[in-house]
Amino acid sequence: MSASGDPVRVVVVGADAAGMSAAHQLLRTARAREVAVEIVALESTRHTSYSACGLPYWVAGDVESGDDLVARDPEAHRAAGIDLRTGVTGVGVDLLRRVVRARDAAGVESELPYDELVLATGAEPRVPDWARAADGTLVPGVLPLKTLDDGARWRHLLDAALADGRPPRAAVVGAGYIGVEMAEALLRRGCHVALHAADRLLPGFEEPVRERMRATLEAAGVEVVEGSRVEGLEVDGTGAVRAISSGRARTEVDLVVLATGVVPRTDLEVVGGTLPRGASDAWEPDDTGRLAPHVWTAGDCSTVAHRLLGRRVFLPLGTHANKQGRVVGTNVVPAADGGTARFGGALGTAITRFSVGEHHLEVSRTGLGEDEARDAGFTPVSLLTEGTTISGYLPAARPAAIWVVADAVTRRLLGVQIAGGEGAAKRIDTAAATLWLGASVDDVAGMDLSYAPPFATTWDVLQIAVRRLADRL
Numbered sequence: 001m002s003a004s005g006d007p008v009r010v011v012v013v014g015a016d017a018a019g020m021s022a023a024h025q026l027l028r029t030a031r032a033r034e035v036a037v038e039i040v041a042l043e044s045t046r047h048t049s050y051s052a053c054g055l056p057y058w059v060a061g062d063v064e065s066g067d068d069l070v071a072r073d074p075e076a077h078r079a080a081g082i083d084l085r086t087g088v089t090g091v092g093v094d095l096l097r098r099v100v101r102a103r104d105a106a107g108v109e110s111e112l113p114y115d116e117l118v119l120a121t122g123a124e125p126r127v128p129d130w131a132r133a134a135d136g137t138l139v140p141g142v143l144p145l146k147t148l149d150d151g152a153r154w155r156h157l158l159d160a161a162l163a164d165g166r167p168p169r170a171a172v173v174g175a176g177y178i179g180v181e182m183a184e185a186l187l188r189r190g191c192h193v194a195l196h197a198a199d200r201l202l203p204g205f206e207e208p209v210r211e212r213m214r215a216t217l218e219a220a221g222v223e224v225v226e227g228s229r230v231e232g233l234e235v236d237g238t239g240a241v242r243a244i245s246s247g248r249a250r251t252e253v254d255l256v257v258l259a260t261g262v263v264p265r266t267d268l269e270v271v272g273g274t275l276p277r278g279a280s281d282a283w284e285p286d287d288t289g290r291l292a293p294h295v296w297t298a299g300d301c302s303t304v305a306h307r308l309l310g311r312r313v314f315l316p317l318g319t320h321a322n323k324q325g326r327v328v329g330t331n332v333v334p335a336a337d338g339g340t341a342r343f344g345g346a347l348g349t350a351i352t353r354f355s356v357g358e359h360h361l362e363v364s365r366t367g368l369g370e371d372e373a374r375d376a377g378f379t380p381v382s383l384l385t386e387g388t389t390i391s392g393y394l395p396a397a398r399p400a401a402i403w404v405v406a407d408a409v410t411r412r413l414l415g416v417q418i419a420g421g422e423g424a425a426k427r428i429d430t431a432a433a434t435l436w437l438g439a440s441v442d443d444v445a446g447m448d449l450s451y452a453p454p455f456a457t458t459w460d461v462l463q464i465a466v467r468r469l470a471d472r473l
């Protein structure tokens with residue numbers, strides 16, 4: 001209970017991964033600490049707690065229905081005791097009066113008082129100006145893939161385009177994670193796919209990984225166009241997209257995927273104080289999730305501490321959102337002993353794949369790239385090692401290329417990147433665990449890892465890579 005004896009009133013703005021992790025953890029913590037809480041959660045859309053990362057696999061047809069991506073629907077949250085209000089957007093906050101200004105779907109505004117506020121508004125796709133018609137709406141045929149509604153629109157768009165009998169021509173603009181995953185989905189659905197990267201594909205990966213991804217995409221039939229910043233489009237008589245342009249090149253298209261990154265959604269009007277901002281203008285909380293007195297934040301709208309860089313960065317990934325939400329949910333109601341939960345930070349660990357027919361490449365990364373390591377003051381030395389996922393004499397053995405970087409001064413392992421066939425990329429978790437604990441190359445080279453021919457080589461390929469690098473330092 002609050003000082004007044006009333007339940008602690010918590011308003012959560014945003015009811016997806018971070019917001020609902022915070023809300024449910026708060027219910028558990030409050031119960032354990034015998035504190036009465038009242039949680040009101042605002043959500044602009046009709047959907048809650050779904051796997052945005054699963055959307056490309058819905059578009060590809062691996063997932064039957066958008067409902068399959070929903071972990072907990074609004075009713076499930078309400079049944080747990082959360083006053084969830086869908087179709088309601090938090091548009092402002094008065095930090096002095098401790099009220100949130102909310103707007104419903106009909107445009108009616110109301111004020112919601114809070115004792116504690118959790119901001120979990122997420123991120124939204126970066127939409128270039130050229131993608132919009134004069135009235136500000138997206139040009140028909142041009143769409144990002146961020147929400148369940150986007151997924152449904154892609155399914156409809158594709159069904160309509162495929163009904164024509166001619167393979168639709170799709171341009172994927174941006175060759176990061178969504179770009180590669182949508183290239184797979186659209187190719188598998190029968191489109192002709194061109195993947196446009198403003199610079200090079202897979203930002204954040206080293207060239208040996210990129211090289212392998214480029215070769216796999218091209219072998220599967222994707223046209224990879226690097227150094228192609230898409231800057232404009234043409235529409236047909238109906239207003240739908242007809243062509244895109246980048247530099248002097250013009251390409252006729254039927255569909256355009258906007259996969260040009262995301263920006264934190266932090267446009268709430270703030271009065272009565274300020275909320276600190278950090279990298280990419282995201283909200284900058286401390287490791288406990290506290291942003292300002294009585295204000296907390298978690299998820300893609302906020303920064304996370306990078307364990308190797310020693311500073312906070314914008315790294316919008318669902319895996320962090322869930323963990324940050326849990327930390328906030330633990331801290332909103334203080335423990336009697338004053339103990340607090342802390343988010344341990346991030347290493348930039350990520351994984352994806354491109355898989356069409358026999359063309360299957362998995363890529364993953366953790367820690368720093370070589371330039372990033374140098375910029376951070378390390379003395380990086382890197383090495384590429386090629387091996388196999390399991391004993392080479394078994395038919396299921398697949399190639400695995402492992403790039404590793406370490407600091408020549410301290411011998412600390414700084415980063416690992418993997419590209420390979422089935423079973424290769426998930427090895428990144430071993431690497432991430434060692435980086436998390438600050439291991440040296442010598443620690444990793446001598447570690448007791450599992451071996452039997454169907455699972456690994458006698459020296460696991462990751463360990464071979466690190467051992468070879470250790471020998472060179």
Ligand code: NAD
Binds near residue numbers: 200228231262
């Ligand atoms: P991203 O930041 O990974 O990649 C966007 C790319 O688009 C960049 O390389 C950028 O240079 C390029 N670009 C920007 N404008 C362009 C233009 N006009 N023409 C051509 N290229 C242009 O972003 P994303 O792929 O849109 O993904 C969104 C977010 O979701 C990211 O934060 C990503 O980490 C996350 N995500 C992660 C995974 C995963 O980890 N498997 C999967 C999906 C999404």
